[in-house]
Amino acid sequence: MTVETEPVAELPDPRDFGLPVVGEEEIPAELTSLVEEVRTLVDAVAHTRAGAEDLAAARTAVAEAASRLQGDRHDIGTMVRHTWPDGRVEYGTLANIVAGPTNAAAPPLRLERASGGGLHGGFRLNGVYQGPPGLVHGGWLAALLDQALGAAAGAEGMPGLTANLDVNYRRPTPVEAPLEITARVTGTERRKVFVAAEISHDGEVTAEGTALMVRLDLPGDGGA
Numbered sequence: 001m002t003v004e005t006e007p008v009a010e011l012p013d014p015r016d017f018g019l020p021v022v023g024e025e026e027i028p029a030e031l032t033s034l035v036e037e038v039r040t041l042v043d044a045v046a047h048t049r050a051g052a053e054d055l056a057a058a059r060t061a062v063a064e065a066a067s068r069l070q071g072d073r074h075d076i077g078t079m080v081r082h083t084w085p086d087g088r089v090e091y092g093t094l095a096n097i098v099a100g101p102t103n104a105a106a107p108p109l110r111l112e113r114a115s116g117g118g119l120h121g122g123f124r125l126n127g128v129y130q131g132p133p134g135l136v137h138g139g140w141l142a143a144l145l146d147q148a149l150g151a152a153a154g155a156e157g158m159p160g161l162t163a164n165l166d167v168n169y170r171r172p173t174p175v176e177a178p179l180e181i182t183a184r185v186t187g188t189e190r191r192k193v194f195v196a197a198e199i200s201h202d203g204e205v206t207a208e209g210t211a212l213m214v215r216l217d218l219p220g221d222g223g224a
């Protein structure tokens with residue numbers, strides 16, 4: 001596969017495209033802690049055997065909390081700016097369903113640069129992510145792989161949209177167990193970025209994916 005496209009050195013500021021941006025460091029610690037608590041809540045609701053009185057009281061408390069937070073909202077499309085220790089800046093969607101730092105529906109996934117290149121992250125999925133009994137839903141594994149694949153391209157200065165995603169489920173992936181995800185760019189061709197990723201448990205690959213990301217047309221990167 002030919003490598004015809006150099007990664008763009010600097011990503012443009014999403015504000016230039018009309019998208020609001022918040023710095024990751026601006027997210028209040030109270031919101032991060034609330035997100036964590038809501039994850040616990042979702043798991044508790046999904047598995048509770050509580051009686052009617054407790055359920056009704058919990059419903060009232062949750063409705064009150066929701067109405068307290070509804071007033072002042074970030075716009076759809078708000079981006080979050082992440083600055084790597086080496087000073088490199090990246091953007092993601094604040095409420096991204098797989099990795100948005102303020103989205104309690106997103107699993108607690110955090111990707112870091114791997115020493116050998118690409119990205120890696122350790123995470124754990126609770127019972128909310130079940131498909132088959134005790135196992136992670138295949139759709140969620142695909143979503144996690146897609147996110148890591150997109151992030152790997154973005155981390156190399158080549159953000160894009162997934163044109164094609166191919167997933168193989170090699171072994172069952174357990175919930176409530178430590179998991180690892182790795183992703184890397186394997187090649188480029190014009191605007192096409194080829195990426196590969198794996199999810200593993202106990203050192204064994206349980207799901208792997210490859211994708212074609214088509215780079216966004218960014219001003220100043222030479223286009224196609």
Ligand SMILES: CCCCCCCCCCCCCC(=O)SCCNC(=O)CCNC(=O)[C@H](O)C(C)(C)COP(=O)(O)OP(=O)(O)OC[C@H]1O[C@@H](n2cnc3c(N)ncnc32)[C@H](O)[C@@H]1OP(=O)(O)O
Nearest residue numbers: 014091092146147150151154159161162163164190192214
């Ligand atoms: C500053 C902003 C930062 C943003 C950060 C983002 C972080 C991301 C993290 C989130 C991660 C989560 C990620 C998500 O959830 S992304 C969400 C899910 N994906 C989408 O919604 C994408 C929908 N599709 C499209 O918008 C268009 O089809 C795209 C943009 C993909 C291409 O339409 P476009 O008109 O632009 O390009 P083109 O048609 O000239 O094609 C260009 C080249 O690509 C080749 N091709 C195209 N499709 C396919 C295919 N299916 N198989 C094989 N090849 C294909 C094509 O032949 C050509 O090749 P070549 O002629 O050069 O050889």
